[in-house]
Amino acid sequence: MNFEALVIGAGPAGLGAALSLKENNINDILIIDREDSPGGILMQCIHNGFGLHRFKEELTGPEYAERDIRLAREKNIAILTRACVVDIIRGSGSFDIILLSEEKGLIHVEVKVVILAMGCRERNRGNIAIPGSRPAGILTAGFAQKMMNIFGHPPGNEIVILGSGDIGLIMARRLTLEGANVKAVIEAQPYAGGLNRNIVQCLHDFEIPLYLSHTISRISGSMRVNSVEVAPIEGGAFAGSQKRFALTCDTLLLSVGLIPENELSLRAGVALDPVTHGAIVDNDLMTSVPGIFACGNALQVHDLADNVSEEAECCGRSAAQYLAGGKAKARELPLKAGNLVRYVLPMRAEAGKETTISFRPISPAQKVILTVKTDKEELIRKKERKIFPSIMHRVRIPKIPEDAQFIEVSFASEEK
Amino acid sequence: MNNEYDVLIIGGGVVGAGIARELSHYKIRLALLEKEVDVSFGTSKSNSGIVHAGFHSPPNMLHARLCVEGNRLYDRLCEELEFPFERRGSLMVAFSEEEIQILQTYYERGRKNNVPYMELLSREKILEMEPNLNPDVLGALYAPTTGIVCPYEFCYALVEDALQNGLELFTSEKAVKIRRGKTRAVEVETEKGSCFSASFVINASGVHADEIAAAAGVAGFKITPRKGEEYLLDRRVANLVRRVIYPVPTPTSKGLLIIPTVDGPVMVGPSAVDIEDKTDLNTTADGLKAIFEHAQRMVPSIRTTDIITSFAGLRPVATGNDFIIGPTKMKGFINAAGIQSPGLTSSPAIAEMVRDILLKEGLKLEIKPDFIARRKGIVHIRKAVEDRDYEKVEEAIRANPDYSKLVCRCENVTEAEVAEAVKRGHTCMDSIKFMTRAGTGRCQGGFCTSRIMKIIERDTGTPLEKITKKGPGSEILFLPLIKGR
Numbered sequence: 001m002n003f004e005a006l007v008i009g010a011g012p013a014g015l016g017a018a019l020s021l022k023e024n025n026i027n028d029i030l031i032i033d034r035e036d037s038p039g040g041i042l043m044q045c046i047h048n049g050f051g052l053h054r055f056k057e058e059l060t061g062p063e064y065a066e067r068d069i070r071l072a073r074e075k076n077i078a079i080l081t082r083a084c085v086v087d088i089i090r091g092s093g094s095f096d097i098i099l100l101s102e103e104k105g106l107i108h109v110e111v112k113v114v115i116l117a118m119g120c121r122e123r124n125r126g127n128i129a130i131p132g133s134r135p136a137g138i139l140t141a142g143f144a145q146k147m148m149n150i151f152g153h154p155p156g157n158e159i160v161i162l163g164s165g166d167i168g169l170i171m172a173r174r175l176t177l178e179g180a181n182v183k184a185v186i187e188a189q190p191y192a193g194g195l196n197r198n199i200v201q202c203l204h205d206f207e208i209p210l211y212l213s214h215t216i217s218r219i220s221g222s223m224r225v226n227s228v229e230v231a232p233i234e235g236g237a238f239a240g241s242q243k244r245f246a247l248t249c250d251t252l253l254l255s256v257g258l259i260p261e262n263e264l265s266l267r268a269g270v271a272l273d274p275v276t277h278g279a280i281v282d283n284d285l286m287t288s289v290p291g292i293f294a295c296g297n298a299l300q301v302h303d304l305a306d307n308v309s310e311e312a313e314c315c316g317r318s319a320a321q322y323l324a325g326g327k328a329k330a331r332e333l334p335l336k337a338g339n340l341v342r343y344v345l346p347m348r349a350e351a352g353k354e355t356t357i358s359f360r361p362i363s364p365a366q367k368v369i370l371t372v373k374t375d376k377e378e379l380i381r382k383k384e385r386k387i388f389p390s391i392m393h394r395v396r397i398p399k400i401p402e403d404a405q406f407i408e409v410s411f412a413s414e415e416k
Numbered sequence: 417m418n419n420e421y422d423v424l425i426i427g428g429g430v431v432g433a434g435i436a437r438e439l440s441h442y443k444i445r446l447a448l449l450e451k452e453v454d455v456s457f458g459t460s461k462s463n464s465g466i467v468h469a470g471f472h473s474p475p476n477m478l479h480a481r482l483c484v485e486g487n488r489l490y491d492r493l494c495e496e497l498e499f500p501f502e503r504r505g506s507l508m509v510a511f512s513e514e515e516i517q518i519l520q521t522y523y524e525r526g527r528k529n530n531v532p533y534m535e536l537l538s539r540e541k542i543l544e545m546e547p548n549l550n551p552d553v554l555g556a557l558y559a560p561t562t563g564i565v566c567p568y569e570f571c572y573a574l575v576e577d578a579l580q581n582g583l584e585l586f587t588s589e590k591a592v593k594i595r596r597g598k599t600r601a602v603e604v605e606t607e608k609g610s611c612f613s614a615s616f617v618i619n620a621s622g623v624h625a626d627e628i629a630a631a632a633g634v635a636g637f638k639i640t641p642r643k644g645e646e647y648l649l650d651r652r653v654a655n656l657v658r659r660v661i662y663p664v665p666t667p668t669s670k671g672l673l674i675i676p677t678v679d680g681p682v683m684v685g686p687s688a689v690d691i692e693d694k695t696d697l698n699t700t701a702d703g704l705k706a707i708f709e710h711a712q713r714m715v716p717s718i719r720t721t722d723i724i725t726s727f728a729g730l731r732p733v734a735t736g737n738d739f740i741i742g743p744t745k746m747k748g749f750i751n752a753a754g755i756q757s758p759g760l761t762s763s764p765a766i767a768e769m770v771r772d773i774l775l776k777e778g779l780k781l782e783i784k785p786d787f788i789a790r791r792k793g794i795v796h797i798r799k800a801v802e803d804r805d806y807e808k809v810e811e812a813i814r815a816n817p818d819y820s821k822l823v824c825r826c827e828n829v830t831e832a833e834v835a836e837a838v839k840r841g842h843t844c845m846d847s848i849k850f851m852t853r854a855g856t857g858r859c860q861g862g863f864c865t866s867r868i869m870k871i872i873e874r875d876t877g878t879p880l881e882k883i884t885k886k887g888p889g890s891e892i893l894f895l896p897l898i899k900g901r
Contacts, residue, residue, distance in 0.1 A: 034822070084822045086801055098806060100830075105813045105820045106806060124860040126725030129647070131700045134727060136890035143862050147893070151866065153881070156894040222695060223889030238701065250894060263826070263858075 003078075004028040004323055006097055006111040008085050008264065011040020013296020014117035015068035016309040020316025021115075022075050026323055030109065031072070031079045032099060038072070038079050039065035040119055041142070042305060044149045047170055049197075053306035064305055088114060088268035090289065095268075113291050113319045116265055116279065117312065120297040122167075123257040130162075132219030135226075141167040141255040145174070154178050156251025160228050161185045162216050166194040166303070166390075168255020173202035182208050183247050186230055188215040191364045193255070193390055195303060216252070217244060225252050258301045268292060275343040276300045282332065283349035284318035285311070293319045300345050300358060303392050310394075314356065333400070338410025340365060342389065349400055349407070356396045359409050361387040368411040372397065374404035387411060420600060421445045421584075422779060424614035426591045426628055428455030430463075430567065430763040431755045432620035433574035438767035439774075440581035442781040447612060448575070448583060449604070451590035453887035454847040456571035459622045460760070461850065462697070462729025464646065464675050464686055466660055467563035468758040469506060471526025471534065472670055478739045480529045483758040485765035487561055493764055497573040498793030499566060500678035506562035506660035507542060509714060510555045515664045519557045522665075526559065533560050548656050548715050562660050566678045567760055568850035569793075576840060577791040581784065586610070588887065591621070594632040594749070601748030602632070616748045616774055623694045623732040625740075625753035634744040639754065641694050641730035642668065644686025645703040649722040650858060651826075654680045661714055670757065672710040674718070679827075679853055680802075684711040684718065686729070697728045724858055731756035741769055743777055750774070794836050794851065795819075798828040823871070824864040826857020834868055838875045846886040848872075865892065 005021050007014045010033035018029050031038070042050070045061030052058060055067070072079065083101035097109040122140040137156060139147075144155040145167060159180050161168045164187040172182045185203060190213045192199050203210055217231035217238045227248045231238040238244070260278040262270070271280045271288040278299040279287040286293050295315035296308045321327060330350035335357060337344050344359045357372070365387050372380040372395060379397055387393075400407065423439055425432045428450030436448050452458065470484035494501040510516045519536060526534050535558045542556045543549060579585060590607040597603035600613040621628045626639040649656070656674065663671035669688030677683055687703045704720070711718045734740050734754025739762070741752050752770055755762070775781055797819055800808040812819040818832035829852045837851040845861075848854060848868055855861035855868070869883050869892060884890045 034825070082821075084825065086822075086828065087804065087806075089804075100809075100820045100822050102821045105817065106810050121859045122862055124862060126648075126723060126860050129699070129704055129720065129723050129726055131704070132698050134697065136885035136892060137894070140862055143865065146866065151880075151893075153893040217701070218698070220698075222697075223885075223887065224891075224894075 001107065001109045003030045003109060003111045005030075005113040005115065005319060006095075006109060007031045007115045007117055009033060009040065009117035009119055009296070009298065010038035010079055010081070011117065011119050011296065012042060012065065012068065012305045012308045013119065013298065013312045014040070014115065015065070015072055016312025017115045017117055017295055017316040017319070018077050019068060019071055019075070020313040021320050022077060024317055024320030026320045029077050030111075031077060032083050032085055033079065033081045034084045036081055038069050038081060044146045046149050047174070050305050053304065054309055061305070085264055088264060088292070090269065095291065113293065113323055114268070115315060115319060116262070116270070116287070116292065116294040116298050117296045118261045118264065118298040120258040120260045120301055122254070123259060125254060128256055130216050130219055133221060135219070135221040135224050137221070137225035137250055138219065138252045138254070141165070141171045141253045144171055144253050148174060148178065154180055155253070156249070157181060158183060158249040159251045159253060160247050160249045161253045161255060163187060163255035163257070164192040164194050164199070164210060165255035165257060166198050168253060169194045169198040169202040171253055171255070172208050173206060176206045176208065182206070183249060184208065184230070185210045186214045186216060187212050188233055189213070191388065195390055196388075219252065224250055226250070228252055258297065260298045260301065262298060265294070265298075273343065273347060276345060281346045283346050283353055283355040284322070285315040285346065286318065286322070291322065303390065307392065307394065333404055334406050336406055336408045338408040340368070340411040341409050344409050351400050351402050351404060353400055354396070354398055355400060356394055357409065358392055358394050360392050361389055361411060364388045365411060365413070367414045369414055370409070370411055372407060372409050374401055374407055376403065377401065379407070383414070384411070419610070419612045421447045421612065421614040423616045423618065423774065424449065424602075424604060424612050425618045425620055426604070427458075427620035427622055428571070428575065428585070428587070429458050429460040429620065429622050430456070430571045430574070430760055431622070431752050431766055432618070433571045433578070434763040434767035435618055435620060435752065435770050436578040436583050437574040438771050440578040440583050441783055441787050443784050444779070444781065446578070446583050447614070448585050449589045449591050449606065449612070450585070450587045453588055453844055453884070454842060455575050455585070455587070456568040456850065457846070457886065459729055459732060460571050461568050462644070462646065462727050463567040463760050464673065464683065465565050465567045465677055466673075466675060466761070467501070467565050468761045469526065469534070469559035469562045470529045470531045470758070470761070471522050471557065471559060472665060472758070473529065475525065475528040478741065479758060479762070482739065482762035482765040482769065484529050484531055486758075486762040487563070489764035490563060490565070496789045497577055497791045499569045499573040501563055501565045501570070502678060503561060503563045504659050504676060505558065505560040506662055507537070507546060508557040508662040508664065509542070509549065509553050510664060511550070511552055511713070512554065516555045518664045519555055523557055531559060531561065534558065546657055546659060546661070548717055549661070550714055550716050564660065564676055564678050565760070572840075572842070572851060573791050573793070577788065580788045580791065591628060592631065594628065602746070614748070616750060616777065616779060618750050618752055618770060620752045620755075622755070623730050625732060625734070625751065629744070629751060629753065632744070632746050632749045634746050634749060637735040637740055637754065639732045639734055640690050641696070642733045642756065643689045643691050643696065643728055643730055645699045645707060645726060645728045646683050646685035647704065647707060647723050647726045649682045649684065649718070650724050651681050653722050654682060656682045656715055656718065663710065663714060672707050674711055674715055679856070681724070684708070688731075690733070694730065697730070699726045699728050725856070725860060739766070741766060742773060750777070794833055796833055796852070797830060798853065801828045823867045824854035824857065826859050826863075827853045829854040829864070831871060834871050835875060838872055843872055843876055843878065844884045844886055845892065
């Protein structure tokens with residue numbers, strides 16, 4: 001089988017990139033997805049709040065996904081579900097894609113362009129090495145969401161949630177509505193990990209306590225979790241035992257971060273960024289391997305599906321341009337994370353070009369000034385009343401100056 | 417009466433399983449009782465998976481002889497039973513002149529224990545063999561016969577072969593009462609009230625061996641659980657070491673090691689802390705800290721951020737430290753107790769020793785002419801995918817199309833492998849994980865759990881809400897359902 005473009009993942013990123021390729025006159029596209037049907041994680045996100053930016057209306061996850069799925073069907077974009085890409089082997093001017101398909105067995109597909117849109121996975125108990133026993137009843141918030149919303153089984157009755165990421169907050173509300181007793185949300189940082197609207201709508205509205213600067217220092221229970229020990233964090237370590245307290249529970253949900261899923265990218269030789277855990281990309285969202293592009297949560301973890309779709313559209317456009325014979329690359333310069341900035345994406349950009357940059361603060365701050373500057377001049381200067389690591393910033397630079405050697409994004413306090 | 421046996425083994429860890437497999441060669445009625453839902457669920461499942469060469473134990477200990485003998489028996493067992501085993505070799509590394517002197521002691525000890533092919537290596541040679549070792553290393557004791565094995569698959573393979581040869585396996589049966597029998601020498605009653613009579617009862621009950629001996633009225637030793645925590649690292653850093661790296665030992669353990677596993681990823685541990693509670697399988701913040709400090713001394717690039725999971729196990733340490741293997745004052749009741757490290761290595765030799773004891777105690781052992789020595793391992797495609805040997809994958813799919821249905825993305829485990837594990841009687845999540853590696857990777861079951869549950873439901877008829885992680889009480893879906901639903 002031959003295709004011009006292969007898109008890995010049929011979530012909002014993959015669907016968006018494929019639609020954008022089509023929009024830009026690339027007709028020969030195959031989308032691969034490992035699930036039974038397209039839509040990605042959106043299909044288990046039955047809460048609303050999707051599409052406010054893109055469609056100017058409030059949709060649920062499946063409704064949001066349905067719009068892209070319908071468009072893809074109308075435009076005859078091929079979607080192969082129940083299939084996994086296991087390898088991407090670079091040839092000259094093309095890639096040999098190896099697929100395991102439930103329907104077709106092992107198949108080779110030859111393509112000119114690959115778009116990585118595999119999304120991300122959740123950090124789990126093992127990653128954060130919580131001390132204690134290993135009973136049933138410890139699960140990631142996303143898995144609990146799938147159990148609840150797809151299979152119709154609540155994960156438990158008495159629930160403690162570690163981590164205040166958005167999925168954890170949404171599950172706090174969801175399980176409360178199902179009749180469970182959500183006892184607390186525990187967050188190691190001195191600030192919440194999720195969006196403020198979720199703190200208000202999912203915790204405050206249901207009087208679920210949020211313990212900031214606390215973590216779980218021990219899990220107890222041999223067959224099923226029966227309690228967790230909560231410890232304040234003092235100077236980066238668990239506080240003394242007299243300051244700790246126990247919460248009885250039968251379920252512990254973890255919402256402790258998302259990691260872009262890039263095992264396949266590594267196998268294809270794509271260089272990853274140690275901070276984002278996604279690919280290192282240029283302003284076309286092309287990775288270190290020419291012809292391989294990346295977008296969505298596989299590239300960087302986003303706050304909103306709307307932003308994923310926007311990034312995917314840009315990714316599809318550049319991939320189409322590349323397929324159309326490409327363009328001469330202008331001189332590239334690095335984008336750097338300055339004061340209070342955790343990362344900037346893309347990591348390099350072409351002089352003279354328009355670019356949208358994404359970045360996140362390292363920690364919350366108030367009354368700061370955002371600056372985007374080159375070695376010679378300031379391009380953007382903007383007052384920000386409050387910044388949070390949970391809120392990604394996206395800023396458009398209309399034209400990168402021809403003479404710039406680098407671009408640096410930073411936050412500085414207003415007083416200075 | 418139906419439940420009459422020539423030999424009844426209590427405990428389905430590697431020791432009990434090894435004895436079962438050895439005795440299944442003979443024309444006897446043989447049974448094994450395991451209190452957990454599957455075999456290998458005690459000490460054996462949280463083992464480091466090292467087949468030690470045998471230079472650690474003082475020559476006068478039973479440890480020393482059985483370890484070296486057991487090590488030798490692995491090649492044949494692996495060929496017959498198709499479990500993952502590799503002779504990777506080991507380095508005991510020294511970082512000071514004092515430690516160099518200690519290496520010499522272990523070298524001599526190994527010679528006395530008949531450990532073959534050992535060498536004391538120079539710094540240059542060591543770094544050539546293991547480039548990620550701390551360059552401050554001064555010398556090492558190299559033992560090429562050290563091996564690594566998948567401890568649970570080894571245990572499962574022994575039991576599967578014994579089952580082919582007539583073993584009767586009773587899981588979820590906890591022996592509680594042991595008394596003189598009427599028809600046979602010994603009678604064993606379980607918590608559920610089942611009764612078993614046997615001419616011989618083998619006590620291979622791990623950390624509970626002292627309780628079982630006491631139940632038989634032949635107490636005389638105490639088992640102290642010595643807890644070991646282990647931390648498994650991401651596949652990304654699987655190439656940190658090729659061989660087992662030992663430090664110079666401490667009085668209570670072989671020290672904190674860096675252990676390559678047969679599945680690829682590297683493990684660090686185990687710690688060694690004597691505890692009281694035989695159910696305490698907690699990992700601790702202190703254990704984590706100590707293990708990584710020691711590991712980093714040997715391989716400086718090891719990071720806690722590479723941990724993908726952790727667990728703890730209990731070594732059954734008997735009074736006197738050595739293995740306790742032999743008959744007791746109760747006729748027909750035989751101990752195979754206190755089998756702490758190097759118990760996994762010694763287990764095949766322990767099995768032979770127990771067989772010889774039974775012979776001496778009067779059991780008639782006549783070889784079965786139709787004994788089936790071979791057990792087929794499950795064909796896994798993970799390695800072929802990793803090595804880009806796609807023809808091999810296609811071959812597997814031709815034989816069984818379910819090899820194209822990926823269940824576990826992290827470890828490339830397919831529906832064919834999970835269904836085969838279920839078919840072999842492994843029907844809880846942990847068993848399937850041990851048998852296939854599904855769920856052991858980076859996402860720790862986030863993607864595959866629901867898929868595996870559906871396969872169990874389909875193939876065994878067990879409703880989803882009855883499927884457990886590791887036996888009753890550990891249901892994945894929580895029941896009773898929330899009030900008012």
